[in-house]
Amino acid sequence: MDRHRCGDRQFHSGLLAGMYLLALRWWHRDPVLSQHPKPSVYRLEELAARSLSMAMQHPKLSALQAGLLLLQRRQSTDWGLTVQLVALAQDLGLHIDCTNWDIPIWERRLRKRLAWALYMQDKWTALVHGRPSHIQAADWAVSTLTLDDFNEEFENADQQVVADDENEEEEKSRVIFIQMIELTSIMAEVIDVFYTQRANAEFEKGGRNATRLILERAKPVQLKLKEWFSKLPAVARMDAYTPGKLSSNGYLHLAYFATEISIHRRIVQSLQPSSTDPYVLYICRSAAKTRLISAMDFVNRLKPEHLDSFWYFASATNFALINTFGNLLRATAPGEEEAGFYSCRLKEYRWALGASCRRAEWLEGAVRMLDATDNLVDGLGHRQQNVQHTINEEMEADGEGEY
Numbered sequence: 239m240d241r242h243r244c245g246d247r248q249f250h251s252g253l254l255a256g257m258y259l260l261a262l263r264w265w266h267r268d269p270v271l272s273q274h275p276k277p278s279v280y281r282l283e284e285l286a287a288r289s290l291s292m293a294m295q296h297p298k299l300s301a302l303q304a305g306l307l308l309l310q311r312r313q314s315t316d317w318g319l320t321v322q323l324v325a326l327a328q329d330l331g332l333h334i335d336c337t338n339w340d341i342p343i344w345e346r347r348l349r350k351r352l353a354w355a356l357y358m359q360d361k362w363t364a365l366v367h368g369r370p371s372h373i374q375a376a377d378w379a380v381s382t383l384t385l386d387d388f389n390e391e392f393e394n395a396d397q398q399v400v401a402d403d404e405n406e407e408e409e410k411s412r413v414i415f416i417q418m419i420e421l422t423s424i425m426a427e428v429i430d431v432f433y434t435q436r437a438n439a440e441f442e443k444g445g446r447n448a449t450r451l452i453l454e455r456a457k458p459v460q461l462k463l464k465e466w467f468s469k470l471p472a473v474a475r476m477d478a479y480t481p482g483k484l485s486s487n488g489y490l491h492l493a494y495f496a497t498e499i500s501i502h503r504r505i506v507q508s509l510q511p512s513s514t515d516p517y518v519l520y521i522c523r524s525a526a527k528t529r530l531i532s533a534m535d536f537v538n539r540l541k542p543e544h545l546d547s548f549w550y551f552a553s554a555t556n557f558a559l560i561n562t563f564g565n566l567l568r569a570t571a572p573g574e575e576e577a578g579f580y581s582c583r584l585k586e587y588r589w590a591l592g593a594s595c596r597r598a599e600w601l602e603g604a605v606r607m608l609d610a611t612d613n614l615v616d617g618l619g620h621r622q623q624n625v626q627h628t629i630n631e632e633m634e635a636d637g638e639g640e641y
Contacts, residue, residue: 250300252289255282256307263600264546294322297329299345299352306355309363310551320363324372327356335379347387353380358422362493362552364429365500371429383419388412407483410473414490417466417474418550421490424462425497431455432504441508449508449518456501463497476536479543488544489553495533496556499563502526506566526567530580533560534587537594545598554600558607561587565615584612 259282266272286308293301305323309316327333332353336346357373357380364371388408431437432452441448472478479485506526509519537557561584568580588608595601 250289250293250298250304252286252293252304253300253307255286255289256304258282259286260307260310260548267546294326297326299330299348302326302330302332302352302356306352306359309359316551317363317367317369320359321372323356324360327353332356333373333378333380335381337381344390347390350380350383350387354383354419358418359551361422361426361429362550365425365496366552366555368433370434371426375426383416385409385412385416410478411486413471414474414486417470418490418493420466421493421497424459424466425493425500427459427462428497428500431459432501446510446513449505449510449514449522452505452508453518453522456505460501463494463501467494476539476544479541481543483543484547485541485543486547486549488540488547489550491536492553492556493550495529495536496552496559498529499533499559502529503563503566506570509570511572523567526563530560530564530567531583534564534583534590537587537590540594542597545594545601549598549600554604555607557591557601557604558611561608562611565611569615588612 258277259279262276262279262282265276286304290301290304290308293304302323305319305326309319309323330349332349336349339346357378360371360373363369432455441452444451474487474490476487476491478487502522502525505522509522511519537560564580564584564587568577568584571577571580588605591601591605591608595605
């Protein structure tokens with residue numbers, strides 16, 4: 239956008255198409271645009287896909303930008319495209335620290351922003367699809383992103399005048415982006431610690447001590463997550479919104495709950511009522527219950543300013559993850575009373591998400607995932623072992639939905 243303000247009109251066609259596709263969601267909010275028919279989404283998608291396919295033959299930063307924008311519209315092909323973009327980024331050297339490269343400062347900053355955007359895309363796509371990440375820490379040498387990396391220097395930049403409120407919103411979105419990177423690095427650690435094939439083999443080998451082993455590994459990650467949340471800048475907190483103005487804080491906090499739930503899900507899956515110490519069983523299930531209720535209450539607190547704003551591509555699946563975790567707790571509940579509690583809360587959660595669909599149509603994808611999981615669980619009746627097995631598979635299955 240800074241380039242556009244400075245008079246640069248030489249944009250990659252796929253990048254423009256990606257920008258337009260995302261912006262169409264807010265077409266109705268513009269008093270001028272809302273008087274005209276929307277451009278064809280199908281034609282824009284076709285143009286973007288064709289342009290991106292051609293650009294893959296000659297890697298450029300603009301092609302990576304276009305691909306990352308397109309991936310914000312959740313599609314069934316996002317796994318394959320993410321893999322392609324990781325390969326494209328490595329061809330461009332984005333996984334390497336470019337701090338001392340002899341290139342313009344604006345390009346160094348752009349490279350860092352794109353590198354971290356791709357890092358997040360890869361890690362959250364891995365979580366959404368239950369598949370291995372393609373970016374490994376040992377081969378990732380990109381320096382930490384700072385607010386200075388969002389400043390682009392152009393010759394005529396001093397001629398540009400940007401409204402104070404627009405500057406304020408841009409600053410806020412940059413802070414949220416950086417916080418999302420930090421959270422994603424913690425989430426990536428959760429995947430490495432609990433959900434890799436090596437981790438699964440170690441937990442299985444642990445037998446009756448699996449829960450203890452998982453709890454030992456969970457503590458350091460939980461402390462990092464707690465510290466991250468406690469240090470959130472004021473502008474990134476959920477109550478930092480102005481009535482009548484869009485606020486994109488929601489996807490960041492939803493990702494936080496998804497990360498927390500991913501930890502507790504692994505703990506609950508390891509619990510065996512017949513062999514786990516009753517006190518440990520109680521503590522673990524109580525902590526999981528508290529996290530579930532907090533996540534569900536978060537959804538109830540969402541304002542129109544949050545729902546109408548931008549949501550990260552993984553958000554629909556993260557909303558569904560809350561529901562699936564609730565079903566896991568319901569299926570493994572030691573008594574009918576506790577199972578009934580979760581059943582009641584899940585119905586309330588389904589209603590809250592369904593009501594939110596009126597303002598945020600993309601949530602329909604999350605609701606479809608909720609209904610699919612609920613139907614599977616209900617169809618298995620009270621066969622607890624089968625129910626838990628089905629839920630575990632469902633939580634690792636590909637998410638469906640569209641932005």
